Amino acid sequence: MFEYFKNIWSGFTTALHGMAITSSHIFAKSVTIQYPDEKLTLPSNARNRLQLEMSRCNACNSCAVACPVNCITVEGTRVSPDDPQQDVHWDGKPRKMWVTRYEIDFAKCCFCGLCQSACPTDAIKHTVEYEYSEYDRNKLLYKFQTLSPAEAEEKKRLLAEFRAKEKEKECSSTAGKAHEAKE
Amino acid sequence: MGEIKRMDLEYSQLDSDRMRINVGPQHPSTHGVLRLEVEVDGEIVTEVVPHLGYLHRSFEKHCEKLNYQQIIPFIDRMDYISAMNNEWPYVMALEKMLDIKVPEKVEYIRVIVAELNRIANHQIAVATFGMDAGAFTPFLYYFRDREAIISILERLSGARLLYNYFRVGGMAADIYPGFKDDCLNVVKQVRKTNAEIMKLLIHNSIFIKRSANVGILTPEVAINYACSGPVLRGSGVAHDLRRDEPYSVYDRFDFEIPVGKGDVGVVGDCWNRNIVRVHEMEQSCRIIEQALAQMPETGDVKAMIPKRIKLPKGEVYMRTENPKGDLGFYIVSNGTDKPERMKARGTSFVNLSVIPEISKGYMFADLILILGSIDIVLGEVDR
Amino acid sequence: MESTNFLWDLFGRNVWTVLAVISLPLLFVLVYALIAILAELKISAWIQERLGPMRTGPWGILQPVAEVIKLLQKEDITPDQSSKLLYNLAPFIIFTGAYAAFAVIPFSSAFVPAGIDVGLFYVFAIGSISAMGIVMGGWASNNKYSLMGAMRSISQLISYEIPAAMAILSVVVLTSSMNMQEISSMQSGGFWNWFIFGGPGGWSKLWVIPFTIGLTIIYFIASLAETNRVPFDIPEGESELVAGFHTEYSGMKFAMFFFAEYANMFVVSAILTTIFLGGWNSPFGDFLQGPWWGVFWFILKSFFIVLLQIWIRWTLPRFRVDQLMHVGWKVLLPLSFVCFVAISLFAMLN
Ligand code: SF4
Ligand code: SF4
Numbered sequence: 001m002f003e004y005f006k007n008i009w010s011g012f013t014t015a016l017h018g019m020a021i022t023s024s025h026i027f028a029k030s031v032t033i034q035y036p037d038e039k040l041t042l043p044s045n046a047r048n049r050l051q052l053e054m055s056r057c058n059a060c061n062s063c064a065v066a067c068p069v070n071c072i073t074v075e076g077t078r079v080s081p082d083d084p085q086q087d088v089h090w091d092g093k094p095r096k097m098w099v100t101r102y103e104i105d106f107a108k109c110c111f112c113g114l115c116q117s118a119c120p121t122d123a124i125k126h127t128v129e130y131e132y133s134e135y136d137r138n139k140l141l142y143k144f145q146t147l148s149p150a151e152a153e154e155k156k157r158l159l160a161e162f163r164a165k166e167k168e169k170e171c172s173s174t175a176g177k178a179h180e181a182k183e
Numbered sequence: 184m185g186e187i188k189r190m191d192l193e194y195s196q197l198d199s200d201r202m203r204i205n206v207g208p209q210h211p212s213t214h215g216v217l218r219l220e221v222e223v224d225g226e227i228v229t230e231v232v233p234h235l236g237y238l239h240r241s242f243e244k245h246c247e248k249l250n251y252q253q254i255i256p257f258i259d260r261m262d263y264i265s266a267m268n269n270e271w272p273y274v275m276a277l278e279k280m281l282d283i284k285v286p287e288k289v290e291y292i293r294v295i296v297a298e299l300n301r302i303a304n305h306q307i308a309v310a311t312f313g314m315d316a317g318a319f320t321p322f323l324y325y326f327r328d329r330e331a332i333i334s335i336l337e338r339l340s341g342a343r344l345l346y347n348y349f350r351v352g353g354m355a356a357d358i359y360p361g362f363k364d365d366c367l368n369v370v371k372q373v374r375k376t377n378a379e380i381m382k383l384l385i386h387n388s389i390f391i392k393r394s395a396n397v398g399i400l401t402p403e404v405a406i407n408y409a410c411s412g413p414v415l416r417g418s419g420v421a422h423d424l425r426r427d428e429p430y431s432v433y434d435r436f437d438f439e440i441p442v443g444k445g446d447v448g449v450v451g452d453c454w455n456r457n458i459v460r461v462h463e464m465e466q467s468c469r470i471i472e473q474a475l476a477q478m479p480e481t482g483d484v485k486a487m488i489p490k491r492i493k494l495p496k497g498e499v500y501m502r503t504e505n506p507k508g509d510l511g512f513y514i515v516s517n518g519t520d521k522p523e524r525m526k527a528r529g530t531s532f533v534n535l536s537v538i539p540e541i542s543k544g545y546m547f548a549d550l551i552l553i554l555g556s557i558d559i560v561l562g563e564v565d566r
Numbered sequence: 567m568e569s570t571n572f573l574w575d576l577f578g579r580n581v582w583t584v585l586a587v588i589s590l591p592l593l594f595v596l597v598y599a600l601i602a603i604l605a606e607l608k609i610s611a612w613i614q615e616r617l618g619p620m621r622t623g624p625w626g627i628l629q630p631v632a633e634v635i636k637l638l639q640k641e642d643i644t645p646d647q648s649s650k651l652l653y654n655l656a657p658f659i660i661f662t663g664a665y666a667a668f669a670v671i672p673f674s675s676a677f678v679p680a681g682i683d684v685g686l687f688y689v690f691a692i693g694s695i696s697a698m699g700i701v702m703g704g705w706a707s708n709n710k711y712s713l714m715g716a717m718r719s720i721s722q723l724i725s726y727e728i729p730a731a732m733a734i735l736s737v738v739v740l741t742s743s744m745n746m747q748e749i750s751s752m753q754s755g756g757f758w759n760w761f762i763f764g765g766p767g768g769w770s771k772l773w774v775i776p777f778t779i780g781l782t783i784i785y786f787i788a789s790l791a792e793t794n795r796v797p798f799d800i801p802e803g804e805s806e807l808v809a810g811f812h813t814e815y816s817g818m819k820f821a822m823f824f825f826a827e828y829a830n831m832f833v834v835s836a837i838l839t840t841i842f843l844g845g846w847n848s849p850f851g852d853f854l855q856g857p858w859w860g861v862f863w864f865i866l867k868s869f870f871i872v873l874l875q876i877w878i879r880w881t882l883p884r885f886r887v888d889q890l891m892h893v894g895w896k897v898l899l900p901l902s903f904v905c906f907v908a909i910s911l912f913a914m915l916n
Contacts (some may be wrong), residue, residue: 204711216707226887317882318881318883319610323616384883392889539603548886
C-alpha cells in the first residue's frame with residue numbers, strides 16, 4: 001500500500017521536476033542559427049570544396065594517386081622549349097609541365113583531404129566554401145585546367161614536333177658520328 | 184491494377200493469434216535502415232528477426248583495393264558517430280606492424296579526441312534512447328552540447344563528422360591554441376547537462392517504468408553473444424579494454440568503469456545499459472581533464488614515416504574500446520602497400536545479434552526501447 | 567430562466583441565427599487551432615532552446631497557415647486495399663465528434679450555442695464518437711500499425727472515460743445540475759468559489775478542498791489520455807507505430823485529424839474550465855465581470871490548460887500500453903472514487 005502511494009507520488013513529483021526544468025529553458029538564449037542569413041564561421045582548415053591554384057600545379061599526379069575514390073583526373077604534357085608561350089610558376093621558376101586536363105568530380109569526392117596532404121606544391125587546397133549544390137550532377141565536375149582542348153592539343157603537337165626534331169637531330173648527329181667514325 | 188481480389192473471410196479462417204510486422208527499413212526508430220521482422224501476439228513480441236544489408240558497402244573487400252592511407256577515410260564511415268574512435272585501432276594496428284613509437288604528445292591528443300568523441304557518441308545514444316521512449320526535449324539538449332564537441336573536432340581536423348585525423352605515427356594536424364580551454368568548457372557543460380538530464384529524463388518515473396526491468400540481458404548471455412561496451416557493462420561485467428588491456432597512455436589515468444548496478448530495475452535491463460553511458464560521460468570528462476593536465480606542451484605530432492606505407496608480411500589484430508564496445512581490425516599483409524585481407528569486428532553488429540534473445544516476451548513498445556538501448560549504428564552493422 | 571444566447575435575444579430564433587450560432591464555434595475552432603498549432607511549435611522550440619518557425623511572416627506567426635495550405639495541396643492517397651467508405655468517412659466522424667461538443671460549451675454568460683440541460687452528459691456521449699472514428703480509420707487503412715494504434719486508442723479512451731466521468735459527476739453532485747451554463751454561474755464571485763476550491767460555501771468546505779483539487783488533477787490527466795496527448799499518446803506512439811491510426815492518411819484528411827486533435831484539446835480544457843475553474847467568471851468577484859469579459863476569461867483559462875498540455879508534451883516520455891491501463895484503472899479510478907465519495911459526503915452534510 002505504501003509502495004503504491006509512493007509510486008504515485010514519485011510519478012507526480014518527477015513530472016513536476018521535469019516541467020520545472022523544461023520551463024527554465026524557455027527564456028534561455030536560443031542556439032538556432034538562421035542559416036542563410038547567419039552562418040557559422042568555419043575554421044580555416046575546414047575541408048570543403050577543393051580549389052586548385054594553377055600557378056603551383058605541375059601535373060605531378062600525386063593527388064590523383066592519393067585520392068581513395070579516384071575523383072581527380074590529371075593529365076599533363078611537357079613544355080616544349082620551342083613553345084612560343086612560356087609560363088612561370090608562382091615562385092618564378094619556369095613551368096616544365098602544361099596541365100592539359102585537371103578535373104575533380106565533386107559528386108564523388110569524400111572530402112578526406114588526402115589530396116591536399118599529398119600535393120608537393122600546395123596547389124590543391126580545401127576551401128571553406130560549401131555552398132555549391134547543383135541540380136545537375138554533371139555540373140559538379142569541375143574543370144580547373146586553363147588551357148582549352150584546342151590549346152592542349154596544340155601543346156601536345158608542339159611537344160611532339162619538338163621531340164621529333166630532337167630525334168631527327170639525334171639521328172643525324174649519331175649518323176654523322178657513325179660517318180665520322182667510319183672515316 | 185485492380186487484379187487484387189478481396190477474399191470473403193469466414194471467421195474460422197481468420198488467423199487470430201499472430202501478426203507479423205515489419206519494423207523498418209523506413210521507420211522512425213530503427214536508428215537507420217535496419218529491418219526487424221517482428222511477430223507479435225497482440226502486443227507481445229514472440230519473435231524478432233533482424234534483416235541486415237541495406238547499407239552494405241563492401242567495406243572489407245574495398246579495402247583490399249586501397250593503400251593503407253586511403254583506408255582511413257573509409258573507416259570513418261563505419262561508425263560515423265564516433266569516427267575518431269574508429270580510426271584509432273586501425274592506426275594502432277599499422278603502428279604495431281611497423282613498430283613505430285608514437286610521440287608522447289600524439290598519444291595525449293588521441294586520448295582527448297577519442298574521449299571527446301566518446302562523449303558525443305554517448306550523448307546521441309542517451310538522447311535517442313530518450314526519444315524512443317517519447318521524450319524529445321533531452322534529445323535537443325544533448326545535441327546542443329554535442330555541437331561544442333563537434334566544433335572542437337572540426338577545428339582540429341577540418342571536418343565535422345568524418346575526421347580522417349589519425350595518421351600512422353601521428354596526427355594530421357597539431358592542436359590549435361585555445362584547445363585546452365575549449366575542452367574544459369565542454370567538460371563543464373557536459374556535466375551540467377547530465378545533471379539536468381538525470382532529473383528530466385533518467386529519473387523520471389515514467390521513464391523508469393518504461394525502461395527498467397525491460398530487455399534483461401544476463402551477464403552469461405551477454406558474454407556468450409560476445410557483447411561489449413556499455414551493453415556488456417550494463418549487465419554488470421566490468422570489462423573495458425582501456426583498463427583491461429591498457430593501450431596508449433590509458434594506464435596513466437585514474438578513472439572508473441561504470442557498470443549497471445541495478446539500483447533501479449535489475450542489472451542488465453535497458454535502464455542500466457543507459458545509465459552506464461551517462462556515467463561513462465563523466466568518466467570521460469575526468470580522463471580529458473587529466474590528459475589535458477599531463478599533455479606535453481611541445482612536441483611534433485607527425486612522425487617521420489615514408490609516404491607510401493608498406494607493411495611487412497604478416498598479420499595483426501588490434502582492438503580498442505570504442506564507445507559502443509570492442510572495435511578490432513584484423514589485417515593480413517602480403518608485403519605490398521595494400522592489405523591482402525582486412526576484417527573489422529563491428530561492435531554494433533555483434534551487439535545487435537543479441538536482440539532476438541532479449542526481446543522475446545516483452546511488449547512491442549519495449550522492443551523499440553531495447554533496440555535503442557543497444558545503441559547501434561547501421562553504418563557499422565552493414566559496413 | 568433567462569436566455570443564454572445573445573443572438574436569439576437580438577434577432578429572434580430563425581434559420582439565419584441558427585446558422586450563425588452553428589458557425590460561430592466553427593470559426594472559433596479554426597482560428598483557435600491555428601493559434602494552438604503556432605503555440606505548440608513555438609513553445610516546443612523555446613523549451614528546447616530553438617527559435618521555431620521564423621520565416622513565414624514576422625517571427626513565423628503565419629507558419630500554421632502555411633502548413634494548412636500545404637496539407638490542402640497535398641495528394642490525397644487512399645491505400646489500394648483499404649475499405650474505401652470507412653476510410654474516407656473516418657476523418658469526418660472524428661472532426662464531427664470534436665466539433666459537436668462545442669454545442670454546449672458556455673463561452674460567456676450570454677452565449678452558449680445550445681443551452682441544453684444535460685450538457686455534461688451530452689459532452690460525454692459525443693466524446694465517444696471520436697473513438698468510433700479512430701477505430702474506423704485504423705481498421706479501414708488496412709495497415710498493421712494503424713490497426714494496432716486503433717486498438718490501443720479504444721482501450722485507452724474507454725478506460726480513461728471513467729475517471730473523467732467520476733470527476734465530472736462529483737461536480738454534478740455539488741451542483742445538482744448538468745447544465746454547463748448553470749454550473750458556470752454558480753461559481754461566480756471570485757476564484758474562491760470555483761469548484762477546484764470546493765465551490766461556493768462557507769468555511770465548512772475547507773476539508774473538501776484537497777479532494778476537489780485532486781479531482782481537477784485527475785480530470786486533467788484523464789483528459790490528456792482522451793485527447794491522445796503525451797504521456798498518453800500511445801495510439802500515435804511515434805517511435806513504435808509510426809503515426810498510429812492515421813499512418814495512411816495524407817492531405818486534407820490528415821488535416822482533419824489534426825484539427826480534430828486540437829479541437830479536442832480545447833474541448834477538454836473548456837470542460838475543465840467550466841466545471842472546475844469557474845467558466846467565464848472573473849477570478850476577482852465582480853471585477854471585470856460581464857458577458858464580454860466572460861469570453862475573455864473563458865478563453866484565457868482554457869488556453870492556459872491547452873498550454874499546460876503542450877508543456878507536458880515536451881517534457882515527459884510516454885507510457886507503455888499496460889502501464890497506461892495501470893494508471894487508468896488502478897490509480898486514477900480508485901482515487902477518483904475516493905474523492906467522489908468524500909465530496910458526496912460533503913454534499914449530503916450540507
Ligand atoms: S578530398 Fe579526398 S576524395 Fe576529394 S579529391 Fe581529395 S583525395 Fe579525393
Ligand atoms: S595539384 Fe599538386 S599533387 Fe595534384 S598534380 Fe598538381 S602539383 Fe601534383
